[in-house]
Amino acid sequence: xxxxxxxxxxxxxxxxxxxxxxxxxxxxxxxxxxxxxxxxxxxxxxxxxxxxxxxxxxxxxxxxxxxxxxxxxxxxxxxxxxxxxxxxxxxxxxxxxxxxxxxxxxxxxxxxxxxxxxxxxxxxxxxxxxxxxxxxxxxxxxxxxxxxxxxxxxxxxxxxxxxxxxxxxxxxxxxxxxxxxxxxxxxxxxxxxxxxxxxxxxxxxxxxxxxxxxxxxxxxxxxxxxxxxxxxxxxxxxxxxxxxxxxxxxxxxxxxxxxxxxxxxxxxxxxxxxxxxxxxxxxxxx
Amino acid sequence: xxxxxxxxxxxxxxxxxxxxxxxxxxxxxxxxxxxxxxxxxxxxxxxxxxxxxxxxxxxxxxxxxxxxxxxxxxxxxxxxxxxxxxxxxxxxxxxxxxxxxxxxxxxxxxxxxxxxxxxxxxxxxxxxxxxxxxxxxxxxxxxxxxxxxxxxxxxxxxxxxxxxxxxxxx
Numbered sequence: 384x385x386x387x388x389x390x391x392x393x394x395x396x397x398x399x400x401x402x403x404x405x406x407x408x409x410x411x412x413x414x415x416x417x418x419x420x421x422x423x424x425x426x427x428x429x430x431x432x433x434x435x436x437x438x439x440x441x442x443x444x445x446x447x448x449x450x451x452x453x454x455x456x457x458x459x460x461x462x463x464x465x466x467x468x469x470x471x472x473x474x475x476x477x478x479x480x481x482x483x484x485x486x487x488x489x490x491x492x493x494x495x496x497x498x499x500x501x502x503x504x505x506x507x508x509x510x511x512x513x514x515x516x517x518x519x520x521x522x523x524x525x526x527x528x529x530x531x532x533x534x535x536x537x538x539x540x541x542x543x544x545x546x547x548x549x550x551x552x553x554x555x556x557x558x559x560x561x562x563x564x565x566x567x568x569x570x571x572x573x574x575x576x577x578x579x580x581x582x583x584x585x586x587x588x589x590x591x592x593x594x595x596x597x598x599x600x601x602x603x604x605x606x607x608x609x610x611x612x613x614x615x616x617x618x619x620x621x622x623x624x625x626x627x628x629x630x631x632x633x634x635x636x637x638x639x640x641x642x643x644x645x646x647x648x649x650x651x652x653x654x655x656x657x658x659x660x661x662x663x664x665x666x667x668x669x
Numbered sequence: 670x671x672x673x674x675x676x677x678x679x680x681x682x683x684x685x686x687x688x689x690x691x692x693x694x695x696x697x698x699x700x701x702x703x704x705x706x707x708x709x710x711x712x713x714x715x716x717x718x719x720x721x722x723x724x725x726x727x728x729x730x731x732x733x734x735x736x737x738x739x740x741x742x743x744x745x746x747x748x749x750x751x752x753x754x755x756x757x758x759x760x761x762x763x764x765x766x767x768x769x770x771x772x773x774x775x776x777x778x779x780x781x782x783x784x785x786x787x788x789x790x791x792x793x794x795x796x797x798x799x800x801x802x803x804x805x806x807x808x809x810x811x812x813x814x815x816x817x818x819x820x821x822x823x824x825x826x827x828x829x830x831x832x833x834x835x836x837x838x839x
Contacts, residue, residue, distance in 0.1 A: 392714075395716070410738045424728075429735075436691065514687035516686075517782065518734045
């Protein structure tokens with residue numbers, strides 16, 4: 384390849400790159416105004432990757448069970464092999480039963496929560512997480528064939544988890560409340576002070592637009608107001624972890640620690656959008 | 670054929686990233702494996718097929734997040750074009766070069782993404798720490814991951830050809 388050919392190849396690469404860059408900028412601008420484009424593409428990707436996610440999850444579970452059961456016993460003396468193998472199998476079964484029992488307990492808690500709160504929904508298991516590391520989201524194993532739709536709230540017996548942002552026939556993507564794009568209409572339970580919960584990444588959440596004259600203290604429970612018509616009223620979001628009131632500005636800086644441990648989430652309940660409460664917030668402020 | 674191979678390698682890298690995220694690895698420690706596919710494609714001088722593959726892999730990564738379409742596609746195209754221009758004259762099989770390329774490419778791609786993404790609430794310091802830590806992890810993975818990508822995407826190309834193509838033209 385001659386020098387002119389090399390420059391020609393480099394030039395074509397640069398021209399193509401500039402063209403594709405323009406397309407990507409156009410797509411960014413377009414998809415920010417039309418989120419259904421991203422959801423449609425995500426549906427295709429999720430439909431392809433969900434089986435892989437399930438396979439990875441089952442392989443992990445199998446590997447853990449194998450390590451605890453059979454591999455744990457490798458290297459024992461030869462005369463005890465058969466007995467220990469038997470013991471290993473039994474231990475494996477016990478561990479598997481224990482795992483099933485714990486899963487059963489979690490699902491029972493989810494069912495009890497669904498019945499006691501009157502929220503009819505779809506129970507789903509977490510099968511994946513966001514690949515980029517920039518978006519705080521999870522993938523669950525129930526999709527449109529189970530009745531899941533975009534906009535449904537993902538909840539847990541301990542509180543609010545997030546909102547469904549895209550759905551495929553067999554999986555759905557949930558944006559967690561700690562993501563920066565997430566917002567929830569909320570009330571401080573004791574004082575009925577109203578605000579908007581916004582994601583703050585690893586710091587948890589922030590309760591925004593709470594005026595400085597509103598009484599908010601650390602440790603108070605923040606619940607959903609139901610006014611956003613996404614989350615049913617009265618679900619726990621988290622507890623106030625700190626309140627800062629600087630000299631400047633009109634509002635408190637209120638940090639909220641989510642009620643649900645979002646890192647160790649295994650099952651969620653997906654519930655339909657709730658109608659707005661009729662009576663409104665009593666003594667609501669901001 | 671190269672285009673298909675690169676796209677497959679990119680998709681596998683995205684699946685691996687998702688698997689690591691699912692395993693509980695925090696975002697700032699998540700290696701950008703899909704970007705390593707783009708870096709290797711640029712090093713191996715895949716030309717227009719490489720830049721198109723970079724765009725498609727970036728698009729797949731955008732779709733995997735379901736929020737915005739385009740930022741990663743644009744970032745990957747910039748990284749590919751930049752490395753295609755800069756890699757001429759570099760001994761691209763040196764581990765030091767791959768580590769440095771991976772580090773600075775991750776910084777560049779993440780900066781581009783941060784500018785276009787809606788996460789404006791994250792502080793500048795938070796962004797910086799996230800970007801630098803992810804770049805460091807990606808750079809640490811590069812010497813081990815790039816040969817695997819090379820094997821998948823360029824099985825028939827001889828090492829001699831790649832080294833000679835990376836040297837300055839006489």
